[in-house]
Amino acid sequence: MKPxxxxxxxxxxxxxxxxxxxxxxxxxxxxxxFKYQYADKVGAVLLPPSxxxxxxxxxxxxxxxxxxxxxxxxxxxxGLSVQMLCLILGVLVGVGSSMGPKWLQQLLQRxxxxxxxxxxxxxxxxxxxxxxxxxxxxxxLPVIVxxxxxxxPAVARIVKNQVAxxxxxxxxQSTMALGAPMPYVVFKHLLPQLWGLLLAxxxxxxxxxxxxxxxxxxxxxxxxxxxxxxxxxxxxGRGYINSNPMLLLWPCLVLSLTIFSxxxxxxxxxxMTDPRSK
Amino acid sequence: MADELAPxxxxxxxxxxxxxxxxxxxxxxxxxxxxxxxxxxxEFVTKAARFDFGNSYYGxxxxxxxxxxxxxPMTMTIAFLAISLAALIGITLGTLSGSNENKPQDRAILIxxxxxxxxxxxxxxxxxxxxxxxxxxxxxxxxxxxxxAPDIFYLIMPILVLAARPTAQITRLxxxxxxxxxxxxxxxxxxxxxxxxxxxxxxxxxxxxILPVTTSIGSNFGILLxxxxxxxxxxxxxxxxxxxxxxxxxxxxxxxxxxxxxAGAMFVLVNLAVDLIVPWLDPRVREAxx
Numbered sequence: 001m002k003p004x005x006x007x008x009x010x011x012x013x014x015x016x017x018x019x020x021x022x023x024x025x026x027x028x029x030x031x032x033x034f035k036y037q038y039a040d041k042v043g044a045v046l047l048p049p050s051x052x053x054x055x056x057x058x059x060x061x062x063x064x065x066x067x068x069x070x071x072x073x074x075x076x077x078x079g080l081s082v083q084m085l086c087l088i089l090g091v092l093v094g095v096g097s098s099m100g101p102k103w104l105q106q107l108l109q110r111x112x113x114x115x116x117x118x119x120x121x122x123x124x125x126x127x128x129x130x131x132x133x134x135x136x137x138x139x140x141l142p143v144i145v146x147x148x149x150x151x152x153p154a155v156a157r158i159v160k161n162q163v164a165x166x167x168x169x170x171x172x173q174s175t176m177a178l179g180a181p182m183p184y185v186v187f188k189h190l191l192p193q194l195w196g197l198l199l200a201x202x203x204x205x206x207x208x209x210x211x212x213x214x215x216x217x218x219x220x221x222x223x224x225x226x227x228x229x230x231x232x233x234x235x236x237g238r239g240y241i242n243s244n245p246m247l248l249l250w251p252c253l254v255l256s257l258t259i260f261s262x263x264x265x266x267x268x269x270x271x272m273t274d275p276r277s278k
Numbered sequence: 279m280a281d282e283l284a285p286x287x288x289x290x291x292x293x294x295x296x297x298x299x300x301x302x303x304x305x306x307x308x309x310x311x312x313x314x315x316x317x318x319x320x321e322f323v324t325k326a327a328r329f330d331f332g333n334s335y336y337g338x339x340x341x342x343x344x345x346x347x348x349x350x351p352m353t354m355t356i357a358f359l360a361i362s363l364a365a366l367i368g369i370t371l372g373t374l375s376g377s378n379e380n381k382p383q384d385r386a387i388l389i390x391x392x393x394x395x396x397x398x399x400x401x402x403x404x405x406x407x408x409x410x411x412x413x414x415x416x417x418x419x420x421x422x423x424x425x426x427a428p429d430i431f432y433l434i435m436p437i438l439v440l441a442a443r444p445t446a447q448i449t450r451l452x453x454x455x456x457x458x459x460x461x462x463x464x465x466x467x468x469x470x471x472x473x474x475x476x477x478x479x480x481x482x483x484x485x486x487x488i489l490p491v492t493t494s495i496g497s498n499f500g501i502l503l504x505x506x507x508x509x510x511x512x513x514x515x516x517x518x519x520x521x522x523x524x525x526x527x528x529x530x531x532x533x534x535x536x537x538x539x540x541a542g543a544m545f546v547l548v549n550l551a552v553d554l555i556v557p558w559l560d561p562r563v564r565e566a567x568x
């Protein structure tokens with residue numbers, strides 16, 4: 001079903017979500033043009049929103065609008081890196097566990113199943129917990145590794161199920177009967193069928209990854225300050241909930257809208273690409 | 279556990295920056311960090327099997343067991359109260375919504391549950407705090423060591439925040455299952471027999487819809503455990519989650535091991551309980567097992 005054929009409310013949500021995401025990406029990419037950078041102190045602390053400081057200033061006198069957009073940059077960077085790695089790992093494992101030799105299929109299947117036995121973010125927290133202190137750096141690498149490890153099995157499972165049902169279809173069977181080598185079949189015939197679905201799933205999973213990154217930063221074990229992250233900004237803002245609730249409002253609002261939009265756009269894309277999920 | 283593989287040496291951190299080489303190596307020996315990791319791992323497993331997790335590296339060097347015993351009741355209380363609340367509200371709303379498909383009450387519940395799934399726990403908790411403690415002055419904002427009201431008043435908000443996401447998930451699943459059950463042949467037959475609406479929904483549709491919902495409670499408990507880390511941090515509750523985060527920030531290995539092992543064990547136990555409940559609810563599964 002195309003978005004044009006959907007009920008009005010849903011179509012509006014799709015356009016709103018897509019518009020919001022485009023705006024966010026454009027802003028995040030244009031940060032070099034900004035007047036302030038994320039760690040610049042502009043002078044007065046805890047200013048209310050004004051023409052000069054759109055979202056006000058925080059407890060250290062930094063421009064909140066700048067930090068929220070740099071936070072978006074951080075979230076999108078981590079989210080997209082994780083999704084890219086998950087896609088590569090997931091496609092490799094998914095194809096391997098449905099097309100590979102029997103022993104490889106069994107092995108990959110067991111590993112994927114074992115990964116599902118852990119509650120998601122708990123495993124990420126454990127991985128960051130065992131990361132050597134001295135190699136922590138700014139926290140970006142540990143977060144990317146931890147979230148990739150926790151989220152690839154979902155992609156692998158979907159790819160595996162899709163490939164397993166596709167490989168018995170006639171066009172694949174006949175290509176193989178003609179003696180086409182396995183990599184050719186996989187890359188030329190199997191994967192092109194999956195890109196649409198994978199794109200939709202990546203959108204929805206991206207929401208989960210951004211949420212997980214914010215959760216880790218909120219708990220104080222994600223991105224290290226002064227690097228901005230929505231999660232740590234929310235955690236900082238909690239201290240000023242009485243005196244300056246606006247400080248808390250902005251990252252909460254932008255984060256929630258991002259999660260919202262990714263879910264709506266992802267669901268709409270999935271409905272377009274996967275006829276079964278109506 | 280994986281903690282043992284971490285190459286970061288806690289002895290250097292513990293001894294402080296100015297410690298001499300001798301102090302560091304003495305400390306390393308005391309903590310047993312000078313031995314190879316397979317040996318240490320073997321030791322950890324045999325000790326953990328007897329519920330001995332060693333002593334914390336910091337503070338008064340309390341045995342980890344004591345730290346856990348102090349914090350476990352809080353996490354258990356909020357986690358089990360929240361999952362019960364989520365199941366209760368989720369099934370009620372899901373049934374109400376699924377049996378009135380596309381009516382106003384269904385739309386309202388659907389919007390609410392979509393919000394519940396997408397709004398993160400740590401965004402929800404400040405919203406609750408602002409509404410309940412700032413504007414209404416109803417509930418205490420966070421756990422205090424000197425309490426003036428009964429415990430339950432301090433726990434209402436954390437439990438509500440914690441239950442929000444699982445409630446929304448269970449509602450959506452229950453709604454979908456009810457709708458599906460109402461389209462089956464057996465419901466059509468029941469309608470043709472002249473079964474009353476209430477009996478149809480509770481006896482025929484809900485009885486079948488409850489099975490996938492029960493199974494989902496297991497995976498929802500995982501979401502909830504992660505949520506309890508955040509809620510304990512947000513409301514300063516003395517629980518396992520807060521202890522684990524503090525341990526990670528300080529690098530307190532024995533405590534990290536014990537807390538994550540415990541959280542994993544709780545998750546496995548709840549899923550085991552779910553697996554035991556399903557055959558009790560579903561005669562088909564029960565017969566397949568015999």
